[in-house]
Amino acid sequence: MSETAPGRITELPLHIRRHEFAPALEMREIRERDGIELVHTPFGFDAWMVTRHRDVREVLSDPTRFSNTQHVLNSAGRSGISDTATQRVLEGNLLAADPPDHTRLRRMLTGAFTARRIRLLEPRVRDIVADHLDAMERGGSPADLVSDFALPVPSLVICELLGVPYADRDAFQERSGQLLDVSSTPEERVRVQLESREYMRELVLRARREPGEDLLGMLVREHGEDVGTGELAGIADLLLIAGHETTSNMLGLGTLALLRHPEQLAIMRDDPGAVDAAVEELLRWLSIVHTGTLKAVIADTELGGARLRAGDVLFCGLPMANRDPEVIDDPDRLDVTRGGLGHLAFGHGVHHCLGAPLARMEMRVAFPALLRRFPTLREVPGGAEFRSFNAVYGLASLPVDW
Template identity: 65%
Template sequence: MSESPTLPLHMRRAGFDPDPELAVLRDEEGVRRVSTPFGVDAWLVTRFADVRAVLSDAERFSNARQGAFRLPGAPEMSEEEIAVMRAGNLLAFDPPEHTRLRRLLTPEFTIRRMRRLEPRIRHIVEEHLDAMEDAGSPADLVSSFALPVPSLVICELLGVPYADREDFQRRTSRLLDVSAPIEDRLAVQKESRAYMRELVSRIQADPGEELLGMLVREHGDDLTTDELTGIGSLLLLAGHETTSNMLGLGTLALLRNPDQLELLRKEPERIDAAVEELLRWLSIVHSGTAKLTTTEVELAGHTIGPGELVMCALPTANRDPALMPDPDAFDITRGAPGHVAFGHGVHHCLGAPLARMEMRIAFPALLQRFPELRAVSPEAHFRSFHVVYGLTTLEVAW
């Protein structure tokens, strides 16, 4: 019988909060060498100022060079195979390669461009609320609302058939589960890329108004098929996985903090500030992408040599007393200025305007439709071993 995997320190939570050991680490040491799910050790950075410093400095903390590590248990891959798997993945590059890819995508994710999507997002949200209401109370909020709404939005934006959602959601869930064997996760990654490559080929033959079609029409000479495949794969994964977990976990956070929920009901104009505070307080992405030092660096009084893995603990950074007073309190009146839930620097989340818009529409619509919304069980079902924290289910009644 195989041993059950140990949850890495940077992924440990106590409900909505980072594990108490992480808070002690932040307050006393700041940086510590820890085990990772990759089978190699890394330096874990926990303070807000240090996390921002790492995320701001792509020269000394490289995303591209982490590919030098071969994960224990991973099959041998040739340089060509590695290059194909990395192509188009913005998270696997540093400037100037990263800058080139991001510049092609940025116009599609401006706030102005996102506003064009707003009527469609409102319609999708209302459709799913109608279906929930028709099916009757109780319902699983995750499967009936939190997951399908962002999935449908990103499918329409990219040009991915919504009928394929069960398959790509299954693959994504396996890919992000660090308790799964590395060979399984790599096999799923290949399967995902094969699916997206076939979709890209169809769009190249007949590009429409979807984002991938726009990239083919306007930048077809600048982007290879492998790059388009990588872009599509990353946006599909990030576009549904993060926002869906924010909607599920965020709803539970509001239900568990009835004073904040009541304030948002009475003053719906607070929704933007509420979304920022939920992003900060929940910090569903544990760490973002690991970095590799390119030179000797000093963080929190620790000297870290070149060629070392560095990871950022986003939940402890966003709960750092140096960022704001009483950071462990959930308070929608403050708007959570300066959080790093979307990262920081050149790799700041490209889809942040879309995620904010989906949450700004979905939370008020849900609370307005079901004024008596409540969690059925006092227990919550958290996804502990996933790269993106969230809930497996959330049964609600109204």
């Protein structure tokens, strides 16, 4: 195991290794051999790497065999995290919850992400996108697409939806970056989680005093007597992190992918009827979430021909599953005319991304608007900086001109 003296990981874990847009060759080799293999991780434990589409779907479909909560508890125990801190991290965290707690928490939020609700939000999203494109145009080229467009657009959207002050964005974006940094020690990650929870707890308490028309206000009015402040803070904290990290990285990395495939870019830019299919193909091809939440095996079982024992850890390789030739022809080719083909970019089963409708709508609005506003948009050669050691793949920067 490769670590610095304080315990920070310096060896890039297998499940997040990429060569620009493509998963690591070692991941492909696992899929082509057995599809599931026990590998050593730099975190100090062995884990099963699951790479085939059918096996990943099976894992994500069955929380009774593969538990999110139990993995968090096991990990905290290995790291010596106190029970009190662990329970605070678990409180209201949908990604760390199994049914029935997960079902109870998720049910409170479904109304906020219905098709009707997303349609009502779309005009405001179009205004936010247009405002940021105006600012880019005024600033002139070159510009950093990540800091000027890809990051601030979804950040402002989720802040307005939740009721989080946009003025606090630098602080919460720094915390989310630290939280998603897989090189962090467990102690560092817990500390940042608790700081983030405390920030959100103050916002929940403010909403309890004066509930607004935002999502926090809705949760307080409709569920405030049944759900504690800690759970409400946990729910909102996850929505804030997921709401800007995932969409922003899709916008940045997706733009770079299109710039490097100009014939695909032209389809998305010039044909409004092709946008929905193009968004789905970018989601599949990029698969920016490497694995989703790690899972613990509840009882001895079998998966993909391998015998798993209770307590084993599972990584679900979403990029490999989304490029499985058993599911899609020529899967390594970007083809924005394919449309949706059952990809797993938003996960599957009970933990399928709650905010997927919002993310899709933001991308359907933002990509064409960007490409039409700047028809000569191009990458500054050698300027793109890919993010490593991060639970969500993307770009740290993307210099562009036009």
